[in-house]
Amino acid sequence: MSAQKPTIIYTLTDEAPLLATAAFLPVVRTFAESAGIAVETSDISVAARVLAEFSDYLDEDQRLPDNLAELGRLTQLPETNILKLPNISASVPQLLTVIKELQGKGYAVPDYPQDLKTDEDKEIRDRYSKCLGSAVNPVLREGNSDRRAPKAVKEYVRKHPHSMGEWSMASRSHVAHMKHGDFYHGEKSMTLDRARDVKMELVTDSGQTIVLKPKVSLGEGDVIDSMFMSKKALVEFYEEQMEDARKTGVMLSLHVKATMMKVSHPIVFGHAVRVFYKEAFAKHQELFDELGVNVNNGLGDLYDKIESLPSSQRDEIIKDLHDCHEHRPELAMVDSARGISNFHSPSDVIVDASMPAMIRSGGKMYGADGRTKDTKAVMPESTFARIYQEIINFCKTNGAFDPTTMGTVPNVGLMAQKAEEYGSHDKTFEVPEDGDANIVDLETGEVLLTQRVEADDIWRMCTVKDAPIRDWVKLAVTRARDSGMPVLFWLDRYRPHENELIKKVQTYLKDHDTTGLDIQIMSQVRSMRYTLERAMRGLDTIAATGNILRDYLTDLFPILELGTSAKMLSIVPLMAGGGLYETGAGGSAPKHVKQLVEENHLRWDSLGEFLALAVSLEDLGRKTGNKQAVILATALDAATGKLLENNKNPSRRTGELDNRGSQFYLALYWAQELAAQTEDEDLRARFAPLAKALAENEEAIVRELAEVQGSQVDIGGYYLPDSEKLASVMRPSKTFNTTLESAKA
Numbered sequence: 001m002s003a004q005k006p007t008i009i010y011t012l013t014d015e016a017p018l019l020a021t022a023a024f025l026p027v028v029r030t031f032a033e034s035a036g037i038a039v040e041t042s043d044i045s046v047a048a049r050v051l052a053e054f055s056d057y058l059d060e061d062q063r064l065p066d067n068l069a070e071l072g073r074l075t076q077l078p079e080t081n082i083l084k085l086p087n088i089s090a091s092v093p094q095l096l097t098v099i100k101e102l103q104g105k106g107y108a109v110p111d112y113p114q115d116l117k118t119d120e121d122k123e124i125r126d127r128y129s130k131c132l133g134s135a136v137n138p139v140l141r142e143g144n145s146d147r148r149a150p151k152a153v154k155e156y157v158r159k160h161p162h163s164m165g166e167w168s169m170a171s172r173s174h175v176a177h178m179k180h181g182d183f184y185h186g187e188k189s190m191t192l193d194r195a196r197d198v199k200m201e202l203v204t205d206s207g208q209t210i211v212l213k214p215k216v217s218l219g220e221g222d223v224i225d226s227m228f229m230s231k232k233a234l235v236e237f238y239e240e241q242m243e244d245a246r247k248t249g250v251m252l253s254l255h256v257k258a259t260m261m262k263v264s265h266p267i268v269f270g271h272a273v274r275v276f277y278k279e280a281f282a283k284h285q286e287l288f289d290e291l292g293v294n295v296n297n298g299l300g301d302l303y304d305k306i307e308s309l310p311s312s313q314r315d316e317i318i319k320d321l322h323d324c325h326e327h328r329p330e331l332a333m334v335d336s337a338r339g340i341s342n343f344h345s346p347s348d349v350i351v352d353a354s355m356p357a358m359i360r361s362g363g364k365m366y367g368a369d370g371r372t373k374d375t376k377a378v379m380p381e382s383t384f385a386r387i388y389q390e391i392i393n394f395c396k397t398n399g400a401f402d403p404t405t406m407g408t409v410p411n412v413g414l415m416a417q418k419a420e421e422y423g424s425h426d427k428t429f430e431v432p433e434d435g436d437a438n439i440v441d442l443e444t445g446e447v448l449l450t451q452r453v454e455a456d457d458i459w460r461m462c463t464v465k466d467a468p469i470r471d472w473v474k475l476a477v478t479r480a481r482d483s484g485m486p487v488l489f490w491l492d493r494y495r496p497h498e499n500e501l502i503k504k505v506q507t508y509l510k511d512h513d514t515t516g517l518d519i520q521i522m523s524q525v526r527s528m529r530y531t532l533e534r535a536m537r538g539l540d541t542i543a544a545t546g547n548i549l550r551d552y553l554t555d556l557f558p559i560l561e562l563g564t565s566a567k568m569l570s571i572v573p574l575m576a577g578g579g580l581y582e583t584g585a586g587g588s589a590p591k592h593v594k595q596l597v598e599e600n601h602l603r604w605d606s607l608g609e610f611l612a613l614a615v616s617l618e619d620l621g622r623k624t625g626n627k628q629a630v631i632l633a634t635a636l637d638a639a640t641g642k643l644l645e646n647n648k649n650p651s652r653r654t655g656e657l658d659n660r661g662s663q664f665y666l667a668l669y670w671a672q673e674l675a676a677q678t679e680d681e682d683l684r685a686r687f688a689p690l691a692k693a694l695a696e697n698e699e700a701i702v703r704e705l706a707e708v709q710g711s712q713v714d715i716g717g718y719y720l721p722d723s724e725k726l727a728s729v730m731r732p733s734k735t736f737n738t739t740l741e742s743a744k745a
C-alpha cells in the first residue's frame, strides 16, 4: 500500500467479476483519484494463486507474489480498505483445467498428482490443496458478516419485480436428509476453560494410535466441536432415497457445498455417485482403481479417465453406466442440452445458490428432457437441510412469495477467524480404521472429546474463537439498533455446538444496552418459520446465524426478494478496524462468461460493486478525514439509486444493454451528481464537463456498446485471460473511453 495516499485495494478475481472489472476499474480510478485516493489492484484469481504457489517452477519474469497472504496481513491493519469481488473456490476438476491452461501458456507448473506415489507427489498435492476450495474468503474475512438489501434496491424490486415460479399444494418436491449417523447427530461440543494445545488422534481397535493432527492451539473460551459422518449410514441413506425417488417417480438432485466444505463434501458427493452407479462400479472397480478414477471429483472425472481406453472397453463402461439408469430415478440436470447431470462435477451444484433457485422456480429443477420437474433434493447433512424443508412447506401452503410486498431478511453472520466450518479443512479426515477418535490435551493427556468411529467415516473438528462471538453479538445489536428491526439468533439448543453459542450469546448480550430491542433466540426451523411468517406480511427480520446459515440465507432471501444476491450490500467490518467490502453475495457466474465469449454480451450485474464502492469510499473518507471521499460516496449512492430508478441494469438478452452499458450509466449519473452538488467546488468543476460530455455522447456510446454484441470474442484464456484482449473486449466504445480519459487531471 502507498505510504501516504489513502488506498482502496480492488481485487482481481475470476470469471464474470473479472470481466466486469476490466471495464469498471478505469471508471473507479477516474473518480477516486479526484479525491486523492489511490486504487491498487491485487490479483487473487485462482490462476494467480497457483502461479504464486509454484513460483519456484517458473521463470523469473513469470513469477507472482503471494497476494492473498499479503492481503491477509493487511486485514490486521486498521487503515485497510479492500474491495473484494467473488472468486472461484476451485474444485479439483476446475483446478486441473487451470493447470492445463497455464501450462499451455508456457508456465511450467507441475501436473496435479492424482496418485500419490512419491514424497514429491505428496508435496505437490499439498501445495495445490492450498489453492483448492474456499481458500480466499476465510483468509480475508477477518471480521463477521453484515449482508443486507439496501432500501433503494428493495424499492426498485417493488417497481420491477422479477418472475417467481408458482408453488402448488400438490408439489412433490421435498428435502431428504439423514436421520442418524450424520454430523448433526454425532456432534459433541465444549467451551474451553483455559487455553490449551490439543491434538486429534485415532486409537484404532487394533491398538495403534494414529495422530491425524499433531497440534491445534486454542484459547480460553473457544468453542470446539467434534463430529463425524458414518459412511455406512450415508450409503444406506442414499440407497433408500434413490429407491424412494424411483418408486414414487420423482426426480433426484444432490445439493452439497464441496467448495466451502472442501474436504468433507467431495467425499459425501463421491459416495452418492458410487451408490447410484453401484453395479457399474462393482464390475469395473479394479480398472477404475488402476486408472485412478476418483468420483469425489464427479462423473466427469470418470469419463476423462476412460478416454485413454480402447473404444470397445470404453463403450462397455459407458453402457454399464447407462444401464444403471434403468433402475434409478431420473437425475436433475445442470445442462440438459449437453447431457450434464447433477453428478458431473461437485462444483456445478452448490447448495447456497442451487436450493434458492429451485425454491424460486416453484420447487422445480431441469430434467434430461429440458423440462422442469418436482425433485427430491438430497442434502445428506441434516444440520441445515431442515430449514429448506420448512420453507418448502411454507410455500406449498401459502404460495410463492411476492417480491413487491415481502419483507427483507438481512443477515449478521459469524465467520471471523475461520469460525466453524471455515476452519475445519485441516481438521477433517476420512477415518482409516475403526476406533476412538479423540481430541486430546497435549500437555495433560486429557481426552476432551471422544467419538466412536468406523473406517471411512468422516471425522472433523471445528472451532470458534471467543472474540469473534463477542463481535458477532455486538454487530447484531448494532444492526438491530440502526435498523429498528428485530433480531433472531438462529440457534438450536439441541445441537451441542449451538447450545454452547446460546450460553455465550446470552452472556454477551448483557454487555450492551438492549432496551427497546427485540432480540430472540430460536431453533433454526422455528426461526425460519417465524421469519417467513413475518416476511409474508411485509415485515423485516434480521437473521443472526453461524457461518453456514450465513452463506445459505444470504443467497436464499436475496434470490427470493431481489431475484439475485448480486444486488446485496455485503460488508465485513474487520475486527482490527479496517473494512472488507464484498460485492454482492453471489459467486463468479461461469455461465455469464460463456455468453460473453459466444455472443459478446455480459449480463453480470455490477450493482454489488457500486454498492460496495460507496461504503468503501465513505469509510475511507470518515477514517482519514477526506471530505471529498465522503462526497464521492454520497454521489455514488445517489447515482446507483438513479440507475435503479431508470432501470439501467444489464439485460440477460444479447443486443440489449449489458454490464458495460450499465457501467456507462453509472459513470454518467455519478458525474451528474458531483456536478450538481455544492459542497465541494473542486469536484463540481472537475465533473461538470465530464457529466456534460457523457450526456451529449449518450446515444453514440450506447450504440457503440450495442454494435459489438452478437458475435464471438476472444479474451485469450479462461482462467488467465490476456489483459489487452480483455480490455479491448470490455471497453469497446471509443467515445466512452476518450471522454473518460479527458476527465483525468
Ligand SMILES: NC(=O)C1=CN([C@@H]2O[C@H](COP(=O)(O)OP(=O)(O)OC[C@H]3O[C@@H](n4cnc5c(N)ncnc54)[C@H](OP(=O)(O)O)[C@@H]3O)[C@@H](O)[C@H]2O)C=CC1
Binding pocket: 085, 086, 087, 088, 089, 090, 137, 259, 347, 348, 349, 350, 353, 354, 564, 565, 566, 584, 585, 586, 587, 588, 589, 590, 591, 592, 603, 604, 605, 606, 608
Ligand atoms: N464470494 C465469493 O467469493 C463466492 C464465490 N463463489 C464461487 O463462484 C463460483 C460459481 O458459483 P455458483 O454456485 O455457480 O454461484 P453464482 O452465484 O456464481 O451463480 C449462480 C447464478 O446467480 C446469478 N448471479 C450471480 N451473480 C450475479 C451477478 N453479479 N449478476 C447477475 N447474476 C448473477 C447468475 O444467474 P444467471 O445465470 O441466471 O444469470 C448465476 O448463474 C464457484 O466457483 C463458487 O465457489 C460462490 C459464492 C460466493
Ligand SMILES: O=C(O)CCC(=O)C(=O)O
Binding pocket: 089, 133, 134, 135, 137, 138, 259, 260, 352, 550, 551, 554, 585, 586
Ligand atoms: O468461500 C466460498 O467458497 C463461497 C462463499 C460464499 O458462497 C458466500 O460467502 O456467500
Ligand SMILES: [Mg+2]
Binding pocket: 352, 551, 552, 554, 555, 585, 586
Ligand atoms: Mg454463498
